[in-house]
Amino acid sequence: MVDVNNPIPLHLQLKDVIAREIKNEVYKEKIPSERDLMDRFSISRTTVREAISHLVQEGILEKVHGKGTFISQKPPVHEWLDSLHSLTDTVTKMGMKPGSKLLAKGMVTEPSYIADLLQVDLFYSIERLRTADSIPIAIERHFYNEELGQKLANYDLETTTIYDTLENSLGIEMEEAEQFISCKEVxxxxxxxxxxxxxxxxxxxxxxxxxxxxTPIEYYMSNFRPDMYVFRIQTKRKK
Known part of the structure; x- marks a missing residue:
């Protein structure tokens, strides 16, 4: 429920309630009207619209002019860029089932700039198709020095969470990541x-x-479907 005594803003409380009810399949195709939500929670139209706007931005809802607000059939995965985490963790937190299909693995020499970044001549490549609720969302390519790549190759790469394996099984401590996001033709x-x-x-x-x-541990390249993946970051204006 929405609690006026809760320090969390009302529209965010309502957003969480609606998202939870969608996940629990309380609504099948569309959510209640603004008036119904106003009456149910005794809140203003502005609060309702702010909550719905957040859910539309997150891809959970979509507005259809003249018909109402409908539940998106393929909500995108949202990843916050405030920390380093695996795609498996990101998909799981969205309430979806992560999946992997190994496409290729082995020693490679290209792209040559990766060899320079990893400070090696040859490097090990792991290429996987990643899914969320069986929907393809990304092609991931991981690159390692030969020794580390061969160790990872001993695991089932269709079920293994690579970052968990690096940290918990191989004792690799990942400290920092520099990341670039761009757009290109697939x-x-x-x-x-x-x-x-x-x-x-x-x-x-x-x-x-x-x-x-x-010391370099991994170079990572991934192509994400823009209709199925959203990168998010929260910033504050410097004074």
């Missing part, structure tokens, strides 16, 4: 795996992870 091969048209644009993420001494 390759024909990736378009096939992601089930999107050839020539579509994808969100391209590149990330270098280092340990406490600044």
């Amino acid at each position: 390759s024909e091969q990736d378009a096939h795996h992601l089930d999107i048209p050839v020539g579509s644009s994808v969100l391209c993420v590149e990330r270098l992870i280092t340990d406490a001494n600044g």
Whole structure:
């Protein structure tokens, strides 16, 4: 319920209530009207609209002019950029089931700039298709030095959470990540795996992870479907 004595703003309380009821399948196709929500929670129209606006921005709801506010059939995954976490954790927190399909693994020499970043001549590549509730959302490519890559290859890469394995099984401490996000045209091969048209644009993420001494651990490249993945960050204006 919405509690006026709760320090959390009313529209955020309402947003959480609606999101929870959608997850519990209280509503099948659309949520109640603004008037119904106002009467149920004894709140203003402004509060209701702010809550709904947040859910629309998060891809959970979509407004159809003249018809109402409907539940999105394919809500996108939202990742906050305030810390380093695995895609498995991100998808799980969204209440969805993560999945992986191994596409390729082995020693490679390209792209050559990755060899320079990892400070090696040859490096180990792991390429996986990632899904959320069986929907393709990303192609992930992880790059490691040969020794670390071979150790990871001993695990079932279709069920293993790589970052958990690095930290908990292999004793690798990941301290810092520098990340770049851009937009590019998807390759024909990736378009096939992601089930999107050839020539579509994808969100391209590149990330270098280092340990406490600044030694490279992993270079990561991923192509995300922009209709199924959202990167979020909260900032404050400096005074």
